[in-house]
Amino acid sequence: MEREQRDEVRRRKIIHIDMDCFYAAIEQRDNPAIRGQPVAVGGAGRRGVLCTASYEAREFGCRSAMPGFKALELCPQLIIVPVRFEVYRSVASQIRAIFGRFTEQIEPLSLDEAYLDVSHWETSPGAIAREVRMQIFEETGLTASAGIGPNKLLAKIASDWRKPNGQYEVTPEGVAEFMHDMPVAKLWGVGKKMQEKLHALGIYTCADMQKWDKFVLAQRFGKWGAELYDVCRGVDHREVSSSRTRKSISKETTFSENVSRVQDLLPEMAEMVEEVKKSVEKKYSDRGVKSMVIKLKFDDFSQTTIERVATAPDFKLGKELLIEGWKRGGQKSVRLLGVGVKLADEGDDSQMELGV
Numbered sequence: 284m285e286r287e288q289r290d291e292v293r294r295r296k297i298i299h300i301d302m303d304c305f306y307a308a309i310e311q312r313d314n315p316a317i318r319g320q321p322v323a324v325g326g327a328g329r330r331g332v333l334c335t336a337s338y339e340a341r342e343f344g345c346r347s348a349m350p351g352f353k354a355l356e357l358c359p360q361l362i363i364v365p366v367r368f369e370v371y372r373s374v375a376s377q378i379r380a381i382f383g384r385f386t387e388q389i390e391p392l393s394l395d396e397a398y399l400d401v402s403h404w405e406t407s408p409g410a411i412a413r414e415v416r417m418q419i420f421e422e423t424g425l426t427a428s429a430g431i432g433p434n435k436l437l438a439k440i441a442s443d444w445r446k447p448n449g450q451y452e453v454t455p456e457g458v459a460e461f462m463h464d465m466p467v468a469k470l471w472g473v474g475k476k477m478q479e480k481l482h483a484l485g486i487y488t489c490a491d492m493q494k495w496d497k498f499v500l501a502q503r504f505g506k507w508g509a510e511l512y513d514v515c516r517g518v519d520h521r522e523v524s525s526s527r528t529r530k531s532i533s534k535e536t537t538f539s540e541n542v543s544r545v546q547d548l549l550p551e552m553a554e555m556v557e558e559v560k561k562s563v564e565k566k567y568s569d570r571g572v573k574s575m576v577i578k579l580k581f582d583d584f585s586q587t588t589i590e591r592v593a594t595a596p597d598f599k600l601g602k603e604l605l606i607e608g609w610k611r612g613g614q615k616s617v618r619l620l621g622v623g624v625k626l627a628d629e630g631d632d633s634q635m636e637l638g639v
């Protein structure tokens with residue numbers, strides 16, 4: 284079984300396409316007056332936050348998620364233009380149509396990023412990536428970067444290597460070398476806090492992490508620790524899951540201590556609803572939602588799921604479902620809360636009601 288799995292992974296050819304400064308690049312494309320200038324897309328004024336900054340603006344240190352006023356301090360001549368999501372969405376669907384000429388296995392991560400599984404082609408994945416990028420440029424006037432690798436993890440890291448308008452390929456033979464000096468900060472899921480913990484253990488690069496035993500990593504960092512053991516070796520078995528086949532999106536939280544009062548679950552639930560909402564908007568805006576689901580696991584390990592028709596994840600509805608489920612479960616302490624939505628099928632009637 285393990286042998287088979289390894290061979291399967293070896294055969295996989297994954298491309299991660301990432302558009303260069305997508306929103307800002309579209310604004311510069313559509314308005315010649317701001318080409319070559321530091322441009323950011325986002326809300327202006329003190330309360331606004333930048334979504335994307337052009338490369339000219341990045342040279343001044345302007346970054347996405349930065350408040351507008353801070354960006355203007357760094358770069359007083361910065362031109363902040365309002366977001367035009369309808370335009371970005373329509374360019375994104377143009378780009379998806381191009382992807383569709385090469386594969387059906389497309390997993391969008393956001394409007395400007397996607398994984399393509401091109402394992403079925405004899406052609407080298409690098410050549411396919413070059414062709415995809417060329418067609419994108421010819422048809423939209425925008426540049427994209429690509430990472431190519433035997434799995435999603437490697438392809439995603441590699442797409443950053445030759446940005447902008449470039450591509451980098453990690454071959455199955457080159458994985459060990461590629462990962463060796465990689466800072467752990469580059470790994471998916473390793474945020475600031477995790478980085479600090481790892482640095483405290485003397486783990487700075489993947490080579491440092493590779494010296495650690497799987498069991499010890501799992502003990503220190505839980506399930507994620509066991510995954511890190513694979514991740515730092517460039518091993519990743521996740522499949523490219525196309526949005527067409529995806530049925531639902533959900534988030535789960537297991538509490539370190541069981542929660543006995545249902546109202547104490549609400550702040551956590553509010554955050555989870557927002558996360559699910561963001562995920563739907565980013566990846567599945569073309570699909571729409573058909574129902575909302577709340578899942579509860581209790582201190583005696585029994586569980587219950589409550590589902591109701593909905594067109595979007597919503598806190599108020601979530602609260603109703605939560606209370607209903609909690610009562611149904613006998614008002615016991617809660618150890619796990621799940622918030623999710625079921626996605627509408629393509630061509631579903633509920634989609635027409637949504638007008639998408």
Ligand SMILES: [Mg+2]
Nearest residue numbers: 301302304395
């Ligand atoms: Mg991008």
